[in-house]
Amino acid sequence: MTAAIQVNQVSFRYSPQRQVLSGIDLSVRAGTFLAVVGPNGVGKSTLIQVMAGMLKPRSGSVLLEGKDLRSYGVRELARKVALVRQEFVPAFGFSVYETVLMARTPCYGQWGFESREDREQVAKALERTDTARFASRALGSLSAGERQRVFIARALAQNTPILLLDEPTSFLDLKHQVAIYDLLKSIQQETAATIIAVTHDINLASQYCDEALLLYPVAGEVAPSEPAPHPTRHRVGPTREILTPEAIQSAFGVAIFSGVIGKERFVVPLGSHAKDANIPRSSDV
Amino acid sequence: MHPPLTPQKLLLRTSLAGALLVAILLGCSLVGPQAISLKAAFHGPQIGGTPNPDYEILVRVRIPRVLLAAMVGAALAASGVIFQALLRNPLADPYILGVSSGAGLGAMLAVIGGLSWTLWGRSPIALFAFIGALGTVWLVWGIGRVTGKYQVTGLLLAGVVVNAFFSAMIMFLISIARSQQLYATIFWLMGNMTEEDWLVLWVGGGCILAGIVSLFFLGPQLNILSVGRQDARSIGVPVERVELAAFAISAFITAAAVSLSGLIGFVGLIVPHAVRLVFGPDHRQLIPLSGLVGAMFLVVADTVARMVVAPAQLPVGVVTAMIGGPFFLLLLVAHSKKVYWAA
Numbered sequence: 001m002t003a004a005i006q007v008n009q010v011s012f013r014y015s016p017q018r019q020v021l022s023g024i025d026l027s028v029r030a031g032t033f034l035a036v037v038g039p040n041g042v043g044k045s046t047l048i049q050v051m052a053g054m055l056k057p058r059s060g061s062v063l064l065e066g067k068d069l070r071s072y073g074v075r076e077l078a079r080k081v082a083l084v085r086q087e088f089v090p091a092f093g094f095s096v097y098e099t100v101l102m103a104r105t106p107c108y109g110q111w112g113f114e115s116r117e118d119r120e121q122v123a124k125a126l127e128r129t130d131t132a133r134f135a136s137r138a139l140g141s142l143s144a145g146e147r148q149r150v151f152i153a154r155a156l157a158q159n160t161p162i163l164l165l166d167e168p169t170s171f172l173d174l175k176h177q178v179a180i181y182d183l184l185k186s187i188q189q190e191t192a193a194t195i196i197a198v199t200h201d202i203n204l205a206s207q208y209c210d211e212a213l214l215l216y217p218v219a220g221e222v223a224p225s226e227p228a229p230h231p232t233r234h235r236v237g238p239t240r241e242i243l244t245p246e247a248i249q250s251a252f253g254v255a256i257f258s259g260v261i262g263k264e265r266f267v268v269p270l271g272s273h274a275k276d277a278n279i280p281r282s283s284d285v
Numbered sequence: 286m287h288p289p290l291t292p293q294k295l296l297l298r299t300s301l302a303g304a305l306l307v308a309i310l311l312g313c314s315l316v317g318p319q320a321i322s323l324k325a326a327f328h329g330p331q332i333g334g335t336p337n338p339d340y341e342i343l344v345r346v347r348i349p350r351v352l353l354a355a356m357v358g359a360a361l362a363a364s365g366v367i368f369q370a371l372l373r374n375p376l377a378d379p380y381i382l383g384v385s386s387g388a389g390l391g392a393m394l395a396v397i398g399g400l401s402w403t404l405w406g407r408s409p410i411a412l413f414a415f416i417g418a419l420g421t422v423w424l425v426w427g428i429g430r431v432t433g434k435y436q437v438t439g440l441l442l443a444g445v446v447v448n449a450f451f452s453a454m455i456m457f458l459i460s461i462a463r464s465q466q467l468y469a470t471i472f473w474l475m476g477n478m479t480e481e482d483w484l485v486l487w488v489g490g491g492c493i494l495a496g497i498v499s500l501f502f503l504g505p506q507l508n509i510l511s512v513g514r515q516d517a518r519s520i521g522v523p524v525e526r527v528e529l530a531a532f533a534i535s536a537f538i539t540a541a542a543v544s545l546s547g548l549i550g551f552v553g554l555i556v557p558h559a560v561r562l563v564f565g566p567d568h569r570q571l572i573p574l575s576g577l578v579g580a581m582f583l584v585v586a587d588t589v590a591r592m593v594v595a596p597a598q599l600p601v602g603v604v605t606a607m608i609g610g611p612f613f614l615l616l617l618v619a620h621s622k623k624v625y626w627a628a
Contacts, residue, residue, distance in 0.1 A: 052519060054515055054518060054519065074518065074521050074522070074523050075521040075523075076521075077521070078519060078520050078521025079521070081519070082519065082520075083515070083519040085513075085515060085516070085519075088513070090512060092369075092370075092375070092511055092561070092566040093561070093565070093566050094508070094512070094566050094567075095289075095565075097289055098289060098508070098565075098566075098567060099512070101289070102505075102508055102509040102512065102516075102520065103520050105505045105506060105508070105509050105520055105521070105522060106520065106521040106522065108505050111292065112501070112502060112504050112505045112569050113291075113292050113569070136288065154520075158520055158521075
């Protein structure tokens with residue numbers, strides 16, 4: 001079976017001094033919920049952008065449903081992949097409804113207006129994300145959690161089999177973090193969508209995601225002249241095998257306490273100046 | 286909030302605004318230091334072998350003047366909308382990327398250089414201004430492409446710096462100019478309407494109308510682009526192509542407007558905001574309505590400029606700021622409760 005997304009030996013750098021990804025291999029089966037985890041600056045967002053076609057990899061290739069990403073046109077790509085970027089503040093006073101409707105822009109008729117089908121897709125997306133009740137409000141008047149749901153609604157209105165999200169729960173409180181993951185899980189189950197989310201919530205990823213990609217920082221600085229930098233170390237597989245206490249400890253360079261609740265293993269970071277420095281490093285609760 | 290736009294609503298509002306514009310054009314063309322009668326003008330160019338003064342004034346002076354004001358106002362307001370959307374900056378106006386200083390420099394060079402040749406019986410100032418304006422925007426756009434591939438800040442900074450540099454050159458030219466040359470250019474720099482002949486009106490008006498109509502068809506893409514380039518791309522909009530088309534068209538109509546009327550401030554900044562405050566941010570509506578409202582605004586402002594110190598005239602740029610400023614502040618206060626600015 002063809003993978004929804006296949007990443008082959010992808011490397012990317014912003015400048016010769018800033019190599020962020022090298023030699024990334026990844027294959028995501030259709031219908032998988034994958035978490036991309038790793039420390040800041042390791043290239044998680046960059047990888048999402050490469051998979052979304054926003055950034056061109058320096059070498060290697062990305063296959064979307066078996067076909068090279070480079071051979072997709074802009075519109076064709078937008079029918080396969082929707083991207084939810086990190087939280088931001090909008091510049092002009094568009095309403096929630098108008099924002100979600102924008103996802104349908106390429107489908108508008110020749111006079112620049114939406115069809116009945118476009119409106120139906122938008123209504124469905126608003127309902128699924130529970131944003132219909134504030135559809136007429138301005139985006140700027142919403143809380144961060146509500147706004148994030150609107151952007152997920154916009155991605156849903158694009159009606160794509162693949163959904164990419166860049167830190168969908170940063171800036172959100174516990175309740176809203178859980179709400180976003182519940183929403184993503186229900187989308188995965190109802191539409192069989194492939195969902196890939198960059199996240200720092202390792203515990204939420206363990207609970208909700210099927211698989212995880214853990215990126216480690218490149219060991220040492222890469223010399224500009226070096227022709228083949230070290231490959232970015234990365235591991236991918238079922239969350240339970242990847243997000244192990246040892247792997248997290250070494251990827252993030254932080255001591256952790258870990259314990260098992262029910263079937264899942266959870267982790268808590270431990271600092272050296274914490275009030276109680278004698279907390280055990282792991283325990284099976 | 287503003288309910289979503291439908292084609293019916295758009296058609297209704299544009300038609301009403303169009304009708305209002307026609308009424309204002311007609312009304313303002315009858316107003317002037319010399320009272321004229323529409324009825325008398327209908328008798329045609331000649332009454333019983335002698336020229337009909339009412340007709341002459343209306344057709345050769347007043348109508349060309351109000352039409353020019355309408356064209357210029359529409360072009361400035363519509364391009365203001367585009368620049369604000371593409372730069373994702375509510376403070377942007379059509380001059381922000383250097384159209385004004387480029388046109389000003391072109392005009393100054395034409396005057397200082399003592400160009401005495403004429404083009405179809407016309408002074409070359411407008412042509413020089415037009416070339417200066419387009420050349421500057423092209424330069425700024427080129428610099429912005431290099432520096433600001435991932436953000437608009439590079440483009441904005443390039444615009445601000447080029448504007449400042451060219452303004453300094455204008456100041457330099459003013460300081461070495463002779464007083465007689467100065468008078469012509471100062472009026473031009475303040476924004477000034479004159480009575481243009483019909484050929485200019487047809488050509489300029491045709492270009493500006495075609496430009497605004499094409500911009501209307503970019504409306505849906507501009508909506509998503511005003512949210513962000515990446516957002517636009519990820520929903521399937523060919524960002525570079527749309528940006529280039531919108532910039533090129535709006536720079537072109539701004540340059541055309543500026544070369545005909547000089548630097549009229551305020552219209553391109555205030556009218557888009559006023560329309561957005563009342564009717565919402567949807568560009569499919571914002572572009573045509575801003576064009577129409579910009580036309581009305583400048584026609585009225587120019588009529589005031591002709592009247593207050595008649596038979597002398599004020600530069601219309603002075604009037605746009607003096608009427609537009611307080612009016613916009615009133616609108617801002619009245620509507621601010623239901624509008625969310627960038628938080």
